[in-house]
Amino acid sequence: MAGLLDGKVAIITGAGGGLGEAYARLFAKEGASVVVNDLGGSRDGSGNGTSAAAQKVVDDIIAAGGKAVANADDVSTMAGGENILKTALDSFGRVDILVCNAGILRDKSFANTSEQDWDLVIKVHLKGTYCCVLPVWKWMKENGGGSMVLTSSTSGLYGNFGQTNYGAAKAGIYGMVRVLSIEGRKYNIRVMGLAPGAYTRMTSDLPGRIGKEPDPLSLPENVAPGVLFMVSDLAADHSGKILGVSSRGVREIKMLQTEGFQPGRPYTAQEVAENAAKVFFADAAERTAASA
Numbered sequence: 001m002a003g004l005l006d007g008k009v010a011i012i013t014g015a016g017g018g019l020g021e022a023y024a025r026l027f028a029k030e031g032a033s034v035v036v037n038d039l040g041g042s043r044d045g046s047g048n049g050t051s052a053a054a055q056k057v058v059d060d061i062i063a064a065g066g067k068a069v070a071n072a073d074d075v076s077t078m079a080g081g082e083n084i085l086k087t088a089l090d091s092f093g094r095v096d097i098l099v100c101n102a103g104i105l106r107d108k109s110f111a112n113t114s115e116q117d118w119d120l121v122i123k124v125h126l127k128g129t130y131c132c133v134l135p136v137w138k139w140m141k142e143n144g145g146g147s148m149v150l151t152s153s154t155s156g157l158y159g160n161f162g163q164t165n166y167g168a169a170k171a172g173i174y175g176m177v178r179v180l181s182i183e184g185r186k187y188n189i190r191v192m193g194l195a196p197g198a199y200t201r202m203t204s205d206l207p208g209r210i211g212k213e214p215d216p217l218s219l220p221e222n223v224a225p226g227v228l229f230m231v232s233d234l235a236a237d238h239s240g241k242i243l244g245v246s247s248r249g250v251r252e253i254k255m256l257q258t259e260g261f262q263p264g265r266p267y268t269a270q271e272v273a274e275n276a277a278k279v280f281f282a283d284a285a286e287r288t289a290a291s292a
Helices: 018-029 052-063 078-092 115-142 164-183 224-231 269-291
Strands: 009-012 033-037 067-071 097-100 146-151 189-196 242-246 249-253
Touching (some): 009 018, 009 078, 018 033, 018 067, 018 224, 033 052, 052 067, 067 078, 078 115, 097 115, 097 224, 115 146, 115 164, 115 189, 146 164, 146 224, 164 189, 189 224
Parallel strands (some): 009 097, 033 067, 189 242
């Protein structure tokens, strides 16, 4: 039986464990040749890291009859992003899929967030996405296109206490998805955003989870099928969308613009204030009705 990704080559960053590992294993099972990237560092980004985590995933994929190669480059540098692409081209000759999944956490309330905490989280998540996307984008642009999934988060889309640095980076990635989906149309490059919800090393100590066994539905392997859909030809007509994938299912997350002004004429400060009040109270009423 043919797999959904037969003959395709996928790069997955941060795939030495958690969600990335689940994606890598499923993609390989569905016929893809997979570049398993992982720096092997700690959750907060400290330490030099090793390729051991990525290699373990690769060994398991090969033992199961799949094709994979390990890569331990740092996603947050341009040299790292270029080397990740080079690994795909040297090993498999092309790249059809990129999933930017690598990340770290340094959660603190905003007043307690140091400049280093801010810079490193932004560097790994937001710049890291840029560094990996750019070389792959250029290659896809000249070679018929492909699909990309960039990992955002509800922490950036909705907000979450103690994650100003992480939320800002993830909101930035949302912006990348929206712009790249527009620019990619003429090159057959599809770009979608992912806001996953799963029990992993990144989320195991969130309030309410410490000391508890994870809900089986929240395990990474139950998120992976949603990402498989996003990179496969089943989603060929979709780009620019943000999907939330978790134990609650798959849902599209949209940013809506409320109509309030007519184009073509200036507004006084009082009119702007009055219209803003109408929008605010209408939104509050809608949220109240929805929660009733």
